[in-house]
Amino acid sequence: MDESTRPATSAPAPTGPYPAGPYRIVFANEKGGTGKSTTAVHVAIALAYQGARVAAIDLDARQRTLHRYLENRAETQACRKIDLPSATFAVYEGTSVAELDAMIDELSRSHDFLVFDTPGRDDPLARHVATGADTLVTPLNDSFVDFDLIGQVDAETFKVRRLSFYAELIWEARKERAKSQIRDARRAMDWVVVRNRTQHIEARNQRRIDLALTELSKRVGFRIAKGLSERVIYRELFPSGFTLLDKGHLGELGTSHLVARQELRALVAGLKLPLPPLDARRPQGVLEGIA
Numbered sequence: 001m002d003e004s005t006r007p008a009t010s011a012p013a014p015t016g017p018y019p020a021g022p023y024r025i026v027f028a029n030e031k032g033g034t035g036k037s038t039t040a041v042h043v044a045i046a047l048a049y050q051g052a053r054v055a056a057i058d059l060d061a062r063q064r065t066l067h068r069y070l071e072n073r074a075e076t077q078a079c080r081k082i083d084l085p086s087a088t089f090a091v092y093e094g095t096s097v098a099e100l101d102a103m104i105d106e107l108s109r110s111h112d113f114l115v116f117d118t119p120g121r122d123d124p125l126a127r128h129v130a131t132g133a134d135t136l137v138t139p140l141n142d143s144f145v146d147f148d149l150i151g152q153v154d155a156e157t158f159k160v161r162r163l164s165f166y167a168e169l170i171w172e173a174r175k176e177r178a179k180s181q182i183r184d185a186r187r188a189m190d191w192v193v194v195r196n197r198t199q200h201i202e203a204r205n206q207r208r209i210d211l212a213l214t215e216l217s218k219r220v221g222f223r224i225a226k227g228l229s230e231r232v233i234y235r236e237l238f239p240s241g242f243t244l245l246d247k248g249h250l251g252e253l254g255t256s257h258l259v260a261r262q263e264l265r266a267l268v269a270g271l272k273l274p275l276p277p278l279d280a281r282r283p284q285g286v287l288e289g290i291a
């Protein structure tokens with residue numbers, strides 16, 4: 001499609017409740033290493049802290065970072081005899097869309113949220129779940145190398161020259177999704193580009209990315225949210241499966257994790273996810289973890 005003829009869309013803020021099953025959040029970006037899995041784990045656990053029943057489905061059967069993270073969390077809980085809010089976790093190792101849908105149907109019966117992590121490459125299953133996403137989260141690092149996947153910019157002015165294949169792909173996914181919105185009474189897809197792994201030393205680059213992203217968001221209809229900064233703590237938590245929300249279990253981490261936790265809360269709020277009514281949630285008694 002010629003981008004000049006493409007209508008600007010405004011991204012819908014999702015509201016609930018809806019009849020079409022659990023809310024599906026898909027973390028996807030064909031660029032590797034942007035923080036999909038790390039962000040997916042933190043969002044899944046943040047929802048669990050709010051009493052939601054969450055299933056985390058890893059579609060990256062090779063790396064299975066999301067799955068491994070939650071497996072580590074389960075082991076830590078068993079070893080330390082502690083009970084933390086968590087998520088059901090599964091990895092899909094097949095190649096068939098029908099089998100994946102069967103697994104999704106099964107998990108849908110007993111969960112409020114399905115969180116999908118996808119591989120950092122083009123993948124048919126990732127495309128399939130992206131089309132079914134209620135919220136599609138694309139973590140993007142503050143680099144024009146990453147930006148290039150969704151839009152190409154002019155070398156002199158940094159203005160967006162044209163859309164790239166990934167933006168086209170999501171555009172198509174949203175069109176498909178719009179059909180099922182009518183057919184199956186699904187929600188509209190909310191596409192959120194999350195600026196992730198940001199570093200404070202890059203003010204000029206950040207400003208340029210800001211301008212280019214804002215311009216592109218109006219054309220393609222995504223929202224922009226601030227994600228997680230680049231912090232060593234995100235790399236250190238993996239073996240234990242802890243997240244920043246697990247107060248009292250993180251040891252001597254200094255004050256930087258307080259700021260990091262605040263960042264995570266802001267990210268979750270920015271995603272505008274519809275929580276089920278309080279009386280329908282599990283009694284975690286740990287709502288302060290995210291509040």
Ligand SMILES: Nc1ncnc2c1ncn2[C@@H]1O[C@H](COP(=O)(O)OP(=O)(O)OP(=O)(O)O)[C@@H](O)[C@H]1O
Nearest residue numbers: 032033034035036037038120228229230231234235
């Ligand atoms: N905010 C962050 N600060 C510091 N390190 C981070 C942050 N987010 C992720 N990382 C680290 O960067 C690496 C890639 O992160 P992650 O696995 O979450 O990305 P990904 O997008 O899922 O990658 P892939 O495309 O390979 O699946 C990991 O070593 C992870 O610990």
Ligand SMILES: [Mg+2]
Nearest residue numbers: 036037060065
């Ligand atoms: Mg990953």
